[in-house]
Amino acid sequence: MSASTLAAVLWDMDGTLVDTEPYWMSAETALVERFGGTWSHEQALRLVGLGLEDSARIFQDSGVRMGIHDIVDHLTDDVMGQLATRGVPFRPGARELLASLREAGIPTALVTMSLSRMARTVVDLMDFEAFDVVIAGDDSTRPKPFPDPYLQACAVLGVEPASCVAIEDSPNGLRSAVAAGTAAIGVPHMVSIAGAGAHTVWPTLAGRTADDVARFHSAHLSSGHRGRTGGERT
Template identity: 75%
Template structure:
């Protein structure tokens, strides 16, 4: 039985629901090198969870002589090709937790900075109706780390952000979710979430249940009420 206080769970995609971050990083280095530049693993990690247009401007600063939309499309095409040829690698426990939330009647949203066409590719490969709402990078009024994507998802779901739990793996995404007013569970993958303001940190989603999500939300709500 779900708590009425938990209205929805909001999911990041890359690195949280699916492990596509290595696909993005693999696409970035050849792009920069094509224009005679160099691209380090540390630079790549700095882009995790960042809006694609903001990332494209960083690539321009690194010497990529392409328009912002061309960079975004090029990287997206490469990652989508990796998804087609190598498959969609779900993060441990993510698909199972998502399925259990849906079975319990909890609303869900996918909130990603990937383009809508890529988000839809991932959604289409899930063998159940996984999300009530999808907010992609080309839907957001402002990208993560601004709160807009999460606020837009909540508005479409008809829920108060304070009544939601967001699940994120990156600092930019975590800051976006925290700023929206959601209760945020961090599941760090490639980068640390220290200092992002998350309300709970789980090493993995494996074996996590609906009750665990409700418990995080209830604990934070109770903490806020006691202040």
């Protein structure tokens, strides 16, 4: 591995590590239709990277007559059921990059807006110990795009945000990672990440290794991007 001050790599889950967005969209469509409404692909795309409670309020506005927490629990249960029957759909190269990081001894954290029980389900279905820390939507003080989830992950790991790389696929996730002071890699999937502040964009994680992440982090620091301090907020 190339020389680097890289202390940890922080991963988003839905759309970055695993391609669960189609599972969420299926669950959302069924829920809205249950209350006599319609749910388009374009509407679903607007929820990518959004906190679950904020998403639940949008479903209420679309005619879903359920409480916010009931909506969140219902959608989570639906997606977890799909994971159990259809398996974990890893994004190209994601599992391999994670394994490379673990082999290199680089700490990793999962930072997701999904509920903890769903995040743990995904982690438990993996065939190796992939993460040192899991920060889920019900763990964070404020959701993405606030920096709180990434700051919490860094605090638990005992590392400075500027010494970490975050990997994200959504604008809200990237804004959260950048606001926290990490070096952010954008890996676009279902929505455009243009203008969201990614320090670099990788079209795919396929073929990427721990060395690639370490080199990116070193180049990021060398270019003068030292990140923000842990106490700064947006």
